[in-house]
Every structure is written in C-alpha cells, then in structure tokens.
Amino acid sequence: MSVRPTILTGGRVLDPDSGHDGIADVVIGRQGRIKEVGPGLASQADDKWLVVDCAGKWVLPGLVDIHVHFREPGHEYKETIETGCRSAVAGGFTSVACMANTNPVNDTGAVTRFMVDRAMRTGLARVLPIGALSKGLKGEKLAEISDMVDEGAVAISDDGMPVMDAHLMRRGLEYSRIFDVPVSVHEEDSCLAHHGCMNEGPTATRLGLPGIPNAAEDVMVARDIELAALTGGHLHIAHISTAGAVRMVREAQARGLRVTAEAAPHHFMLTDEAVGAYDTHAKMAPPLRSAADRDAVLAGLADGTICAIATDHAPHPAQDKDVEFELAANGIVGLETAWGLTMQRVHDGTLTLMQAVQLLTSGPSECFRLETGTLRAGRPADVTIIDPQGAQTVVPSTLWSRSHNTPFAGWQLPTRVERTIFAGRTVFVWDGERGRVGTDAARYRTR
Amino acid sequence: MSPGASTEDTFRRKDLLGLRFLSAGEITHILDVAEQFRGLNTRAVKKVPTLRGKSVVHLFLEPSTRTRTSFDIAAKRMSADTFSISGSASSTTKGETLLDTAKNLAAMHPDIIVVRHRRAGGAMILADALPETCIINAGDGACEHPTQGLLDLLTIRRALGGFAGRTVTILGDITHSRVARSNIWGLTKVGAKVRVCGPPTLIPMGLEEWGVEVHHNLEEAVRGADVLMALRIQQERIPRGGHFFPTLREYSRLYGLNRDKLRRWARKDVVIMHPGPVNRGVELEPEVIDGDWSVILDQVENGVAVRMACMYLVLGGERAAAREGRG
Numbered sequence: 001m002s003v004r005p006t007i008l009t010g011g012r013v014l015d016p017d018s019g020h021d022g023i024a025d026v027v028i029g030r031q032g033r034i035k036e037v038g039p040g041l042a043s044q045a046d047d048k049w050l051v052v053d054c055a056g057k058w059v060l061p062g063l064v065d066i067h068v069h070f071r072e073p074g075h076e077y078k079e080t081i082e083t084g085c086r087s088a089v090a091g092g093f094t095s096v097a098c099m100a101n102t103n104p105v106n107d108t109g110a111v112t113r114f115m116v117d118r119a120m121r122t123g124l125a126r127v128l129p130i131g132a133l134s135k136g137l138k139g140e141k142l143a144e145i146s147d148m149v150d151e152g153a154v155a156i157s158d159d160g161m162p163v164m165d166a167h168l169m170r171r172g173l174e175y176s177r178i179f180d181v182p183v184s185v186h187e188e189d190s191c192l193a194h195h196g197c198m199n200e201g202p203t204a205t206r207l208g209l210p211g212i213p214n215a216a217e218d219v220m221v222a223r224d225i226e227l228a229a230l231t232g233g234h235l236h237i238a239h240i241s242t243a244g245a246v247r248m249v250r251e252a253q254a255r256g257l258r259v260t261a262e263a264a265p266h267h268f269m270l271t272d273e274a275v276g277a278y279d280t281h282a283k284m285a286p287p288l289r290s291a292a293d294r295d296a297v298l299a300g301l302a303d304g305t306i307c308a309i310a311t312d313h314a315p316h317p318a319q320d321k322d323v324e325f326e327l328a329a330n331g332i333v334g335l336e337t338a339w340g341l342t343m344q345r346v347h348d349g350t351l352t353l354m355q356a357v358q359l360l361t362s363g364p365s366e367c368f369r370l371e372t373g374t375l376r377a378g379r380p381a382d383v384t385i386i387d388p389q390g391a392q393t394v395v396p397s398t399l400w401s402r403s404h405n406t407p408f409a410g411w412q413l414p415t416r417v418e419r420t421i422f423a424g425r426t427v428f429v430w431d432g433e434r435g436r437v438g439t440d441a442a443r444y445r446t447r
Numbered sequence: 448m449s450p451g452a453s454t455e456d457t458f459r460r461k462d463l464l465g466l467r468f469l470s471a472g473e474i475t476h477i478l479d480v481a482e483q484f485r486g487l488n489t490r491a492v493k494k495v496p497t498l499r500g501k502s503v504v505h506l507f508l509e510p511s512t513r514t515r516t517s518f519d520i521a522a523k524r525m526s527a528d529t530f531s532i533s534g535s536a537s538s539t540t541k542g543e544t545l546l547d548t549a550k551n552l553a554a555m556h557p558d559i560i561v562v563r564h565r566r567a568g569g570a571m572i573l574a575d576a577l578p579e580t581c582i583i584n585a586g587d588g589a590c591e592h593p594t595q596g597l598l599d600l601l602t603i604r605r606a607l608g609g610f611a612g613r614t615v616t617i618l619g620d621i622t623h624s625r626v627a628r629s630n631i632w633g634l635t636k637v638g639a640k641v642r643v644c645g646p647p648t649l650i651p652m653g654l655e656e657w658g659v660e661v662h663h664n665l666e667e668a669v670r671g672a673d674v675l676m677a678l679r680i681q682q683e684r685i686p687r688g689g690h691f692f693p694t695l696r697e698y699s700r701l702y703g704l705n706r707d708k709l710r711r712w713a714r715k716d717v718v719i720m721h722p723g724p725v726n727r728g729v730e731l732e733p734e735v736i737d738g739d740w741s742v743i744l745d746q747v748e749n750g751v752a753v754r755m756a757c758m759y760l761v762l763g764g765e766r767a768a769a770r771e772g773r774g
Contacts, residue, residue, distance in 0.1 A: 191688075194686060194688070194689065195686045200652055201652055201653055202652065202653030202656050204651070204652070205651040205652055205653045205654060206467070206628075206653075207567055207568065207590055208567040208587070208588050208589035208590030208591070208625060208628060209567050209568075209588070209589070209590075210589075210686070211651075211652065277568070277571060278567070278568035278571060278572070319544070322544070322546050323544055323545065323546070324545060324564070324566035324567075324568060324569055324572065325566065325567065325568050326566045326567065326588070327566065
C-alpha cells in the first residue's frame, strides 16, 4: 500500500539519533519511509506530492512511548487499542508499547497477535505488545516468551504485579537473553508496600492513609541489579520514582551492567502533596513521592541515567476513580500531556530541547531496539510536527482517550502537537479546537 | 476541602469534617455551646425542641456502638427525627459506591448525615457531593474523628480549667488512630503541648512537623504531663501481617499504664483518659481505669453534649432564624 509522496518543507528538524538540529526538508517516499533529510529538497516535488509547509515549526521523529496500558482485550470500557491509538497520535506518539495486564493476559503468542492485528486494522500507530514475564502475571511460572516474541512482543514484563520471587526474576532475565529483549520491571516489594496507597510521608500522615516507603522500590531495584549482574540480562526499570533507585541505576551503569530506566511525567512534575484532599487522580503505583525524589528523577533524566520518558498511560473511567482513595484504581492517562509536560521542563531549564526530544524518541527506541524514533533515511516515516508558538490547555473532556483521568486538568502547557504522521500518512492534525484524528486526517488541512 | 475558613469565635460551616480545618476560635465556640447543653443531660426531662422537624441520618458503614448511640441520644434530645443505616444493611454491601449511596440519601432530603466510614476521606466525599446536606464526620479511617477530639478537649478543659501551658501525652497506636489525629490538631490549636508515645512501628512519619514531641520511652512521656490519654489497641483495624509489636503482653509491659508506673513517674494530679472501649489490662490496668484519676466516663458524658452542639451549629445554630447561610 503506497502513500502519497510528501515533503515537509522548511521546518527545524530535530533528530537526536543523527544529532541534526537545523532547518531542513524531509522527504517521505511511497513506501511510507523517510527518503531524505536535508536543505533545498523542495524542487523534487511535483503537483502530485503533498507539500506540508513547516516553516516556524519543529519536525521530530514520531514520539515513542514504551509503557502504556491499552486495556484490550478485556477492559474495553477503560480503553481500546483504537481509542488508545487515537490518544497516542493526538499526543504526538506513533510507537507505543502496551503492557500485558489485559484479560486474558498477554502471555501467549495468540494474544500478542490479536493486539498487533487490531492495531494494524486501526492503522493509526505502531502498537508494540509487551509480553508477560510470568503466566497470568501470577509470578509463578515463566510465560511462553518465544511464542510472544515471534508474534511481535518487544519486551517482557509483569508490570503492575511486582515479581516477588527472586528466583523467577533471575530465570526471566537469563531466558530473555535468547531473544535479546529487555525485562521491564515494576519495582515494588509488596510486603513493604503492605496496604499502602500513597507515598509514606507527612501528607499520608495528615490524611490518615497507609503509606508506601521508598524502600519498597529501592530494595527491589537493588535485588534486580544484582540479578542483572548475575545473568547478563537487560533489566529495564519501569516508572522509576525514588532518589535511591536513580542512584543505584547510575551506579549499575557505571559498573557496565545492562540496566536502563524510564520515568513518567507525573513523577517528574508532581509530588505526593498533589494528593491534597484525597484526589484519586494523584493515586498511582509507584506513588507520587517527595520533592527530593522528583528532583532526583529530573537529575537522572538530565544526566542520561534515565533513557526514556514513558507515560504509564493508565486509563480508568470515573467509576473507578470517584471512590474512596484507598479503593481507587491506580494511574492516569498520559499520552496527550506527556509532550507538553516535558516541554515545561525544557522551558524551566531542567532539560535541553534536544534532551527532551531524545527522551521521547531515540532514547526509548534504542532501549527497546525499535526501528523508529529516528528520521534516518529508510526508516518508517513516523514524524511529529510541533508548533513552538502554540500552547495546550488540558481539558479532560476533550481528550481522545476513552478515559479522562488526569491530575493536570486546567494546566497550561507550552507548545502544541500540530501534526502526527504515521508511516507516511497524516493521522492527526490540529484544527484549532480538539484536532482531527484518522487515517484521512490530512484531508482536513493540506497546506 | 472544607469550605469557608472562619477566624471568628463562631461556627458557620455546613459540615464538621475534621479539627484540622477549624480555628481555635471555632473550637472554643463549639466547646462553649456544648457546655450549655451539658446541663440538659442531667435534667428530669431531657428534651428540647431545638431540632424539631429536622431529620438526621446516621450512616454507619463501620461497626460502632458508643459513637452511634451518643449521636442518636444527642439528636433525639433535641427532638430531631433519626434514621439509622448500618454497614451490613446498606447498599454498599450490594456493590453501590459511596457516591451513589450519598446521592440517593440526599434525594430524601435529610438535614444532617452523620457518617462513619472505614476509609480515610469518606466524610469528605459526602460533603463535596451533597451541597444541601450537613455532614458530620463520625470517624473516617485513620484520618479524623472530630467529635471525639472535641469531647476530649471539653473533658480536659473541665478537668484542668484551660489548655495554656498544659501537656497532653497520647499513648499507643498513633498510626492507625483517627482519635489521635483529631486530638493533635485540636490540642495544638488551642495552645496545649502534645506528646505522643508508642513503639516506632506505630508512630507515623512527619509528626514533628505538626509541633508534636515524639517519645518511645514511657517514663519520659509520662513525666510532667498533665493528661495521659491511652489509645485503644485496635486489633480489628490493624492490617494483618503488620508486625507492629510481638504480643499484647509485651505491648502492655512497655506502654500499658498501671498504678505503680503512675506513682513513680506521673504528676499526683494527672488525668487519665481513654476513648474506649478499653482493653482492660492492655492499655490500662483496671486499677487505673477505675481510679480517681480517671475521667473516662466524663468523656462519654461530654460526648452527648458535644454532639448536640455540633448538630445544632452545623444547622445554623442561633442564627438559624436569621438564615444567613451556613457556608
């Protein structure tokens, strides 16, 4: 299926993979792949081409999120692969890796294939399933990892269910080496977390809520780093949240171990004070932590210890959130706010623009060994165009996700996703209101 | 969040959610009004028409005997109609959410809902969802139990004549105690010094930030204190596998009060309190519970007066006729 040859002219091309930062044109070929990036290419175009004027805009590789929950199969009332993809492209993401905690759990090739097929039919974004580490996420027996990898799984993880059995984790890290896939881990010792539902600290004491200490994450990170050293497997720490964990990952990398980490925007934007008066939109696992932890996560992003920003996009409808705090579901939607929140950290000087783009493109891509997240010639033409003069006001009811659980309602975020191109086709364009999503989104605005 | 902060010596709120939200003036005012209601409880005819025509729903989603009885007596002595919904009888056991329960109750237009809930923040959910109904928190998880805090303050004020310069030591499981939290907020606001004492496993993080002295040694916590408030070890509320202390016997050895410890360490005129029900021989030995220093039954007696005052005040109190809003 060929696409219309397209040229993106005159934009500021930011491609961390090649280090390119400057005004250039981007040519997309009929195969939906990047053909060429450079100055003065506009003369190639004839009237059959789609010409997108990007003057004054930023042209980036399509954003990559290695940690989302799309809920299908099993929990379609929260999100489906289609609604999740809509949310992704509206937020500038063209590659998303979705966790295995569906129903049935993605612990066989058949479920992996279902997800890939459903995503291909939707045609909006690259959906990369993450297979379960253990059968049924039960933490007892290894799942059939080869079967899932054959069908397209890019990593394995029991995310949401910490692997308490150290021996199983050891074997998982060892076995995963056959396929060279990372093992993404949700680091929380469930004995130490006990019945906790937010960060242990002054806010939890004030609210009378049971707390989860930093040590619940830290002891698991320490354990798994030693298992990575023992096995040579690729340990990837999902949604890192504590200062101690960031320090240990930094030390492990200095030892030469294959240890990587991702951080979620809520962990580098918010602290546990956001729980305020039992705001369930500030309830997540791992929990929002102290200001010192938030700052350590930011430092880890800035110095490269943390290689990726990943949203942990976790849709839950109102009925799962409008309940007593202790009973509320964990997590928030993240795909449509991640770019703007990250840009806030560029505007306040914590990250450079190139670092921010890297953490959302080549950083996660290299970590999960994906072919996207770059504008190199021959790679899929996944491109995100940003209007640096634009701005985004977060209005939950206008989000494309099926669920609207966000603690960022009303936030004003800098810059705006202007257009998202997936495999050479425009799948999202901003229209001044909510934007338009679809494989024919470009129809609404060509030049 | 609780509406309408007030610094005046009055109380004009729609709800009573916690002592954290109240000013010293508001707390003092509630205690003054409760003092007036105290007299009624020893009269031959214990009934006034103050809340005639008002309906009070007791929504108790967690077992309670004394608090519910106290609220019920308080409401009936003011001639309100009362309706009782308990955890086992309510729809919450049929899977209805608290919010839906609240909305359904509101549709029947009660004037006050007195709510006890197993989870912290339960009363606040009701208060936010029901703008027309006064909510009185009768205990929400480990967060607050404001009427207990107020009745404790009234009892202390009657025993000591005031709060300034006085030291109150709260003993036991602070982590899981809403009584401790309400007392800490209330006592520090009205000018008392607060110490807490218990094993480090049962002291939550960050209490020092509230201006509270934290002790793990009973003798140090008892010396010089004007009031010793022992908390109930609530085995039913402590999550399984908490490993907070080895046995009740050992807890009692370290933190239980008996005559001997009091003679050696406590002031002669020390006042002993307990929110009840007491585990005899655990927090307090029988000779302490039943001794002259104990004001435990005064606490219960003051509870009725405090709850009358709270219901009266949330409904607009003496300004009810003028109807200037209760926001």
